[in-house]
Amino acid sequence: MHENNRTEIATLGEFGLIKHLTQDIKLENPESKYGIGDDAAVLEFPEKQVLVTTDLLMEGVHFDLVYTPLKHLGYKSAMVNFSDIYAMNGTPKQITVSLAVSKRFCIEDLEDFYEGLKLACQLHHVDIVGGDTTSSVTGLAISITCIGEAPKDQVVYRNGAKDTDLICVSGDLGAAYMGLQLMEREKAVFQGEKDVQPDFAGKEYLLERILKPEARKDIIEALAKAGIKPTAMMDISDGLSSELMHICSQSGTGCRVYEERIPIDYQTAVMAEEFNMNLTTCALNGGEDYELLFTVPLTAHEAVSQIKDVKVIGHITKAELGCALVTRDGNELELKAQGWNPLKQ
Amino acid sequence: MHENNRTEIATLGEFGLIKHLTQDIKLENPESKYGIGDDAAVLEFPEKQVLVTTDLLMEGVHFDLVYTPLKHLGYKSAMVNFSDIYAMNGTPKQITVSLAVSKRFCIEDLEDFYEGLKLACQLHHVDIVGGDTTSSVTGLAISITCIGEAPKDQVVYRNGAKDTDLICVSGDLGAAYMGLQLMEREKAVFQGEKDVQPDFAGKEYLLERILKPEARKDIIEALAKAGIKPTAMMDISDGLSSELMHICSQSGTGCRVYEERIPIDYQTAVMAEEFNMNLTTCALNGGEDYELLFTVPLTAHEAVSQIKDVKVIGHITKAELGCALVTRDGNELELKAQGWNPLKQ
Known part of the structure; x- marks a missing residue:
């Protein structure tokens, strides 16, 4: 100011x-x-x-x-x-x-x-x-x-995901949340509350993600070009976990997401280590990434895999299977919508 | 609460x-x-x-x-x-x-x-x-x-008023402002700041005007039924004076409004007297009435005069004549947009 x-x-x-x-x-x-x-x-x-x-x-x-x-x-x-x-x-x-x-x-x-x-x-x-x-x-x-x-026939809602659909995300997750942590730390330094010297070198991407997010027009255009209309879509503002549960609850389905497939930037990983935070938790629950989360029919697997900056991270299941994260060691953890909820704080 | x-x-x-x-x-x-x-x-x-x-x-x-x-x-x-x-x-x-x-x-x-x-x-x-x-x-x-x-051809802007057009308003003006004064007085009493007993009897209309304004759908319907499309229109939220000057400045015109023709409710007049305020000033500059202010061609005079709750209060002039109020004794006072402007306070 x-x-x-x-x-x-x-x-x-x-x-x-x-x-x-x-x-x-x-x-x-x-x-x-x-x-x-x-x-x-x-x-x-x-x-x-x-x-x-x-x-x-x-x-x-x-x-x-x-x-x-x-x-x-x-x-x-x-x-x-x-x-x-x-x-x-x-x-x-x-x-x-x-x-x-x-x-x-x-x-x-x-x-x-x-x-x-x-x-x-x-x-x-x-x-x-x-x-x-x-x-x-x-x-x-x-x-x-x-x-x-x-x-008229192109609007994509949250409620159209079907059993066996592939779950896709654009970009990477958790970086905005890490950027926020970094800024909060700098603020504490600025206010003399902590004795840590702020150091943004090598962390520029995290700051950019929280301060200057980009809406993914490019992904919408790439999907159209590839002839893919997602069955369900929303943007990730509250965190992957919370958004996935919205899609599943509104579509009447469950889902499986694979921990090893969640896209995470190198700087996010370094920062999580520095802050001693669980990286997967950050990627699942950190908000404000403004990436797109969408589901496509299994038949679109090849086409969607060829779109730059889009990754398949799991699949939709029948509702009775619930929503779960499949960890690197093969265990299933139930997803929880921790998200970012100022009204609960 | x-x-x-x-x-x-x-x-x-x-x-x-x-x-x-x-x-x-x-x-x-x-x-x-x-x-x-x-x-x-x-x-x-x-x-x-x-x-x-x-x-x-x-x-x-x-x-x-x-x-x-x-x-x-x-x-x-x-x-x-x-x-x-x-x-x-x-x-x-x-x-x-x-x-x-x-x-x-x-x-x-x-x-x-x-x-x-x-x-x-x-x-x-x-x-x-x-x-x-x-x-x-x-x-x-x-x-x-x-x-x-x-x-498509029915939208009415602020910028279409023409020389000789009639200026019309719906309902009456200044009552919401008086209602606000009344409430402020009651608040002062409540907070023990003043030694005045609040008395709302006979002032119900003023309270209703400030607390429960009604958007004039009925006037829009009556105009359509009468086959009248206003040349310019806006609602009165900041005060008649301010809104008239918007219409005139955007239309490139001036105007004359007749003090004696401004519609004022009896309760508004009584209250202005009680508060020792100038009644015309209240009606010109009091905001939040949410009545409609509009202009119609001179040829619509008879048709518009027959619409219930609409009053012709003046006419549009060439720009060089400026915007003025013609007082009861025939003097012309330049209109000023005092209005309600929290950013200037």
């Missing part, structure tokens, strides 16, 4: 601020008929299904501004919503953005936030069609709604 | 809570294909334009739980979003709801909120297609996104 050279928000007022932050926004998609400036945005989706997802992010719960630059926060806030649309096998087209800010924040802070937001939107060809900024008594609240589209 | 017999949110956890609050929600509209329970809601609007509006309401800024029952808050949160869709000459069809709640709140509180929300949705035939509940370090944050539809 900007400490010096700050311009107070009160100098612009509500309408002035919104205008200032959004005046250079152009609409890119033909589906966006009218953007910011009226009571509602006007969109058009002939022949398509419309996807709507929304996220409310609260300071102190979902992000910590001590180690999250506002530009990254803007980028990530947009990205996690795009991820939800891709997880339906759709294409994000528009977002609306509402911010509630306390007096701690200045105009330059919000410019940084919008810079990140716009960058994410440019990369994914998404229009910002609504922007609202209001005040908050404490902290920052960010509410983003993303609208996307998909051809 | 529930003080006794409270069930802590932690007993259900995030997923359990969402399920508990939304399990009896049924989808009513054919445009709602899939609601709560996946990464995104799935909607379908063949041949229609899609309207999207969103609101972020923060405790301590937009509402005060000392005098706002949570059921009313749920009702109002939905209603103000419906109002934005009607203000585009559209029909609200779906909402998504995100709540961030601190530990002060219990499950029964959120049940109350959802009860009000569902009541508003039932009255306007709107489906709840997304619901998310997360935690907050302090206070309550409510984010609602409303999706509506309108036939």
Whole structure:
């Protein structure tokens, strides 16, 4: 956040601020008929299904501004919503953005936030069609709604997994969680609570994963190109274990996931060792990876195996077999949805 | 809020809570294909334009739980979003709801909120297609996104007002603002700050206006029935003066509004007198009435005059004449957008 050279928000007022932050926004998609400036945005989706997802992010719960630059926060806030649309096998087209800010924040802070937001939107060809900024008594609240589209027969739900389907994930898991641990450690150092020198060398990937996640548009495109429509799909925001159990419970199935097949980056493994944490637990329960978890029919095995950055990690079973992790030594451990649940803490 | 017999949110956890609050929600509209329970809601609007509006309401800024029952808050949160869709000459069809709640709140509180929300949705035939509940370090944050539809040539923007058009408003103005003053006074009494006995007798309408506003679906329907498509329209959330200036600035026009024609309820007038406030100022700048402000061509004068609860209060002029109030004694006072602007305070 900007400490010096700050311009107070009160100098612009509500309408002035919104205008200032959004005046250079152009609409890119033909589906966006009218953007910011009226009571509602006007969109058009002939022949398509419309996807709507929304996220409310609260300071102190979902992000910590001590180690999250506002530009990254803007980028990530947009990205996690795009991820939800891709997880339906759709294409994000528009977002609306509402911010509630306390007096701690200045105009330059919000410019940084919008810079990140716009960058994410440019990369994914998404229009910002609504922007609202209001005040908050404490902290920052960010509410983003993303609208996307998909051809009528292409939407993929969580509830379509079938016995014998293959379970696939994109990228690797647990790195965002390790990045978060790393940042928390640095924060403790910064606040003089611990006597550990922060050292980010060789851990850049972990920081990137937590601060600048990327929604997997590339995987959706690769699946389409390969002619594969997943039977079920969702994005991994709460952790693999929790998400797998959602798919199985909604599909009325069980599953087997093989510990040795869970994709984990080298830096994640090194960090887990350093923190003396169980690596598989981190990969199963660490959230915020925003990778895609999906199931495909057994017949798609060869095709899906050829997609870069996708790995088959197990298979769907009948419901009565339950959800289990098959460990390296062949034991079966029941999956538990520990996940990331601030309401239980 | 529930003080006794409270069930802590932690007993259900995030997923359990969402399920508990939304399990009896049924989808009513054919445009709602899939609601709560996946990464995104799935909607379908063949041949229609899609309207999207969103609101972020923060405790301590937009509402005060000392005098706002949570059921009313749920009702109002939905209603103000419906109002934005009607203000585009559209029909609200779906909402998504995100709540961030601190530990002060219990499950029964959120049940109350959802009860009000569902009541508003039932009255306007709107489906709840997304619901998310997360935690907050302090206070309550409510984010609602409303999706509506309108036939392609029927959307009404703010920017279509033309010289000589008539300026119309529905209902009456200033009552919500007076209701707010009344509640603030009662709060002061409650907190022992002032020695005034609260007395709501004969002021029920003012309380209703601030606690339980109604979106003017009836006016939109009456306009359609009368074959009138407004040239510009918006809802009055910040105050007549501020909204009129939006329409004029976006339409590139000026306006004249006649003080004697501004509709004001008897209770509002009595209360302004009691508070020693200027009645016209309250009606011009008091926010949260959620009435519709719109312009129609001069040729629609007779037709619009016959619509119940609509009043012609002035006319649009060329831009160079500016925006002015014509007082009872014939003087012209330039309109100023005082409005309600928490970011300037």
